[in-house]
Amino acid sequence: MDSSSISAAASTIASLLAILFVLAGAAFLLRRLRAKLPGGIAKMQGPINIIANRQLGGQHSLIIAEAEGVKFLIGVSRNGMTAIGRLNAHD
16 A cells, blocks of 8 residues: 555545544534423423332332322333322322
């Protein structure tokens, strides 16, 4: 290989690395800005909200979810989900 082909290969590799870094930076910025924009993941509120989640060990957990102003306690395991009951506000 002569020096001109080595120089061309090095230039090509440098260009590819620069493009890779630009794409990685754009993906990073997009991910960070997406949560801050209106309608982004962090701002998204729907008819069902997860209030709390408690891991019980293994693949078992309890979730408090709210739908239309009513809170529910839900058990989650490897075999599925079970609605345990409604949570009433203390009067």
